[in-house]
Amino acid sequence: MDILVVGGGGREHAIIWSLSQSPKAGTIYCAPGNAGIATLAECVPIGVFEFDRLTAFAKEHHIGLAVIGPDDPLAAGIVDAFEAAGIPVFGPRRNAAEIEGSKTFMKDLLHKYNIPTAAYEKFSEYEAALVFLRSRELPIVIKADGLAAGKGVTVAYSLEEAELALSDIMVGKIFGEAGARVVIEEFLAGQEMSILAFVDGETVRPMAAAQDHKPIFDGDKGPNTGGMGTYSPLPHINEAIIQEAVETIIKPTAQAMVAEGRPFSGVLFAGLMIAPDGKPKTIEFNARFGDPETQVVLPRLKSDLLEIMLAVVEHRLDQLEIEWSEQAAVCVVLASQGYPGPYPKGVPISGLDAGGEGLVFHAGTARGEDGSWITNGGRVLGVVGLGDTITEARSAAYKRADSIAFAGKQSRTDIAMKALV
Template sequence: MAEKSNFLVLGSGAREHSLVRSLSLSARVGELYCAPGNPGMRAQAHLLPLPSMTAEFVLPLIQEHSISMVVIGPEAPLAAGLADDLRKEGVAVFGPGKAGAILEGSKTFAKKFMERHGIPTAFWDLCTTFQEAEDALKKRTPPYVVKANGLAAGKGVFVTLSLEEAKDAAKNLLEGDLLGEAGRRILVEDALTGEELTILALTDGKTFRLLSPSQDHKRIFDGDQGPNTGGMGAYSPVPLADAALLEKIRRTILDPTFEGLRKEAIPYCGVLYAGLMVDDEGIPRVIEYNVRLGDPEAQVVLPLLEGDFGEICIACAEGRLDEIEWKEPTRWAADVVLASGGYPGPFEKGKIVSGLEEAERTENFLLFHGGTSISPEGKICTAGGRVFSAVGIGDTLEEALDRAYTGASLISFDSMHYRRDIGQKALKRKRRKTT
């Protein structure tokens, strides 16, 4: 029988809830903890208070609860070097150190890294003043793309058909206080056209294995309208990502990325997220790297994983991922994010949620808490912009979407909002293939 280890997941969103669920099913996990966690995780993990996601506060929890493996969910502590600090104390960590996390922490570094290693991406200009940004925008045609250089929780990218709106975004980042230090340097890029695709690779630094491809829906409103968000829904697998395209992605993007990390002596253990745009000719280009699981992508990819996720995390930390295999998913998953009214702008918190018990009893439906807390009356209430991920599992994408929307319809809170068109691009693609 495999030896069990105590695991600690760091984070409090729906991504971390999906991590907790997958680890709770693992034969390698003994006691499972999450800090700070959220109310939805209480049945699967012990929740621990955590004032700050730094080694100063995390190490005492590790010692007190005999934790052997730490899984870091969000990007900010990775970029700050938390994984390095824990490894120095002999703790096994699933997540890259600061040197690797800069692939997400600095878009400028990521772009230069791609240039050095011949990885296809959009042409770009780095701008540190509004005049530079204005000049870079004027030499382009719409749509215009403006990106904050630093971490922005998925809200640092502005795509607009209007030159004036693009200039306003650049000005607010560079001279205003829209995103603070994250926006003091910006990138103005050529717009990539096509269909977006998320590729998640698990790696021990020597080899990598792919999770099921997924597709995120960034814009707040149906039809990909409105401002960008952290993600309003996802589905997996993706009909676009057939064997030929995945081989092309491996050859032109993933292999050069991991070879580049090795050449530059950047150790990397954990997840590498490649956000891609695939054009009409089937050519993939990198939009961005992330250094952790996506949210909402994790909520559709992890439930489809036909392998022991605890064992996979341990194998990555021990440098033996080449010993681990898992099957291609045989089912589909679809996630509909239930958001607070006003998100991604200002929104109210503390709205009481109803319908949870009935939703959680629904067959082939998973509900991941993203931004919830307990009200003074002891009820689940809203505490974030993206409150829940309503995930349906099915033998077809249509079935998965139907179950996701059925479950979502059972839940309600004041000003709840969600997109009604998750997965429609894939359904149209499937219909075209059958006609």
């Protein structure tokens, strides 16, 4: 079966790496892909929003399954376009992808169905939001309503910081129309946890839990990024808590989406906070594989990813059992100088072809005129170490990461340390 994966980052590289191991997989195409993905798939120069060109390509090449990676085209209705063209596609329709595309929709849904989340208010007028903000306790969380490449959330520890974030979003429009509305919510303290799940209507098959590191600097300092590293499993979080999150948050949310006439199909990704009392609450939902969570979750998948995706598309996920490895995985992201702000491109990368243990997923790379590797994004590479324990996997990841060099390389040195304290 020939496959088309839409996207071009580290998540898509990991998805293609996993799909390529299926005996059912034929030629894998990726649109638009990147230089690293091109080592596994045939990259096609079509953008993720060029729905007509993508569906025409899929028809012409008799694609048996399309897999949608990024959030933006999902929110714009790419799955609906593929379905209308009669092409099997893995991912939620536009009305279901709104669970990520609008934080207001997501929070209202959780409130309506009594699914645990932080207290919140929503605003479309700056002055009203400012008055409310000044009446609240600190720290406080300000979120742009729409998609902002993982950077639309500010945890403000001072009123000055909170007011600046609100002004940047609603007045400065740094996220464009994604900031036309904001959600202001209470700050939740505790341990963060990510649970991705394959979902087919009300059928939920959770994946291995992971933990992301959003801030750019060690100790969770600095501005939020798309993710600077992640690890799985979470030995410091009791399995009963993980199961409680599945039973009280993920399954009820899947059921709520069906009740709302928006049945979810694909990967539902819950960003959770485990409070000091051990109770999980919802921070956010994403409507697709997380990045970089995918880079540690899929290497732990023992079952055939293509078989799982087909089961979701064909509405028979309830007939499938999914197996996971006991092995640990740790991903360290190597980012460009200046990220998550402006960053240079075209910086030479050395050490990529030297080999070594673990996996390297390309998020933002290209080939120079001489065929050498160069940077082409904010997050450049996701370096994954595997081992019997988090300690072993972490050591392998950093050993490989240290062997890769480019001017201005940024990475955190404390990925997965929360699991070892």
